[in-house]
Amino acid sequence: MTSVFKNILVPFxxxxxxxxxxxxxxxxATSVNASIFILTCIEKRQIFSFFKFKASNxxxxxxxxxxxxxxxxxxxxxxxxxxxxxxxxVEGDHASSxxxxxxxxxxxxxxxxxxxxxxxxxxxxxxQSTLEDVFRNTxxxxxxxx
Amino acid sequence: MAQNILVPHDFTDxxxxxxxKAIEIAKKFNSKLTLLTxxxxxxxxxxxxxxxxxxxxxxxxxxxxxxxxxxxxSNQMENVNISVNIIHNSSVVDGILSFADNNxxxxxxxxxxxxxxxxxxxxxxxxSGVVTKAKCPVLITKKST
Numbered sequence: 465m466t467s468v469f470k471n472i473l474v475p476f477x478x479x480x481x482x483x484x485x486x487x488x489x490x491x492x493a494t495s496v497n498a499s500i501f502i503l504t505c506i507e508k509r510q511i512f513s514f515f516k517f518k519a520s521n522x523x524x525x526x527x528x529x530x531x532x533x534x535x536x537x538x539x540x541x542x543x544x545x546x547x548x549x550x551x552x553x554v555e556g557d558h559a560s561s562x563x564x565x566x567x568x569x570x571x572x573x574x575x576x577x578x579x580x581x582x583x584x585x586x587x588x589x590x591x592q593s594t595l596e597d598v599f600r601n602t603x604x605x606x607x608x609x610x
Numbered sequence: 611m612a613q614n615i616l617v618p619h620d621f622t623d624x625x626x627x628x629x630x631k632a633i634e635i636a637k638k639f640n641s642k643l644t645l646l647t648x649x650x651x652x653x654x655x656x657x658x659x660x661x662x663x664x665x666x667x668x669x670x671x672x673x674x675x676x677x678x679x680x681x682x683x684s685n686q687m688e689n690v691n692i693s694v695n696i697i698h699n700s701s702v703v704d705g706i707l708s709f710a711d712n713n714x715x716x717x718x719x720x721x722x723x724x725x726x727x728x729x730x731x732x733x734x735x736x737x738s739g740v741v742t743k744a745k746c747p748v749l750i751t752k753k754s755t
Contacts, residue, residue, distance in 0.1 A: 468634045488747075492611055496638060579741065599722070599741065605631060605751045608741050 468496045469605075473572040475563050475598075476504050478534065481578030484609055489576050490542050499548040501570055502538055504531045505562040506555050528553055560597035567604055575602060578609040611635060612717035612747075615643045618706045618736070621677055624721030628751045629681065632719040635749075636690045643692045644713065645681060647674040648705035650698075671696055703739035710746060719749045 474489045476482045486502065493500050506527050535551035542549035556562040567575060577595050599606045617632045619625035629645065636643045649670055658666065678694040685692060699705030710718055722737040741748050 468631075468638050495611070595741075596738070599737075599750050600735075603752055605749055607747055607749045608744075609747045610745060 469498045469574040471572045472498050473501045473575045476502050481580035484578045485576040493547040503552045559594045575606040611639045614715050615641050616715040616718045618646050628719045628721035631751045645678045646695045648702045722750045
């Protein structure tokens with residue numbers, strides 16, 4: 465029998481929601497023998513960013529170090545549970561595009577994200593939520609936690 | 611991952627894909643699987659008398675029942691506990707969500723049509739409505755998988 469899921473992507477932006485997604489991914493990966501890819505994108509744009517934004521190279525490197533530290537803790541936790549886990553930090557303009565590109569490139573067969581907030585009507589007109597953008601455009605299954 | 615999985619089916623390929631993924635999960639985690647069809651207000655009963663309108667609803671329900679039972683029977687070899695349910699609700703999203711709330715569903719697996727552009731603005735999406743309001747995790751499957 466083929467594995468239910470092989471490569472699980474957890475977009476991580478430091479929020480409780482993304483932590484919840486990771487916490488769900490670890491036991492799931494253990495039971496189906498899957499690998500976890502943690503992805504954090506440091507966004508260049510400022511308004512309604514899903515991930516943290518940083519404009520200058522210096523700030524980007526500073527931010528990267530903080531994120532790397534968080535990723536190491538998460539990787540250690542996953543590895544203790546016997547799960548292969550990789551840390552990925554990218555710089556980009558739109559979180560959803562980076563998530564979708566990463567999923568395509570790494571043959572991801574499950575994305576796990578959490579529904580954390582409801583955007584206001586005005587916000588939704590101008591900026592589609594990252595979650596909505598990902599689940600509408602991804603080619604692979606996406607598990608949305610509440 | 612889940613004990614009670616709900617798969618809303620709309621008789622399309624998208625429903626089949628969701629069901630296929632749900633079967634894989636149910637087999638792995640020994641979960642109970644429920645196939646659900648919501649008969650909405652899209653049955654055109656205009657110009658019909660009440661008796662005929664009721665007959666049209668019954669016909670639709672029987673058609674749905676046959677379809678879901680066919681899927682259930684064709685998957686008997688998978689050793690998964692599958693049940694079939696048909697409900698009436700003017701809103702498909704509300705029908706799915708109220709069924710999930712009342713039946714201790716802990717995972718909804720639903721296929722997404724992935725409409726984009728103008729169609730998305732006009733039509734919206736059942737999957738989108740379910741994701742927005744669901745009280746349990748939702749797994750959305752796509753056609754290309």
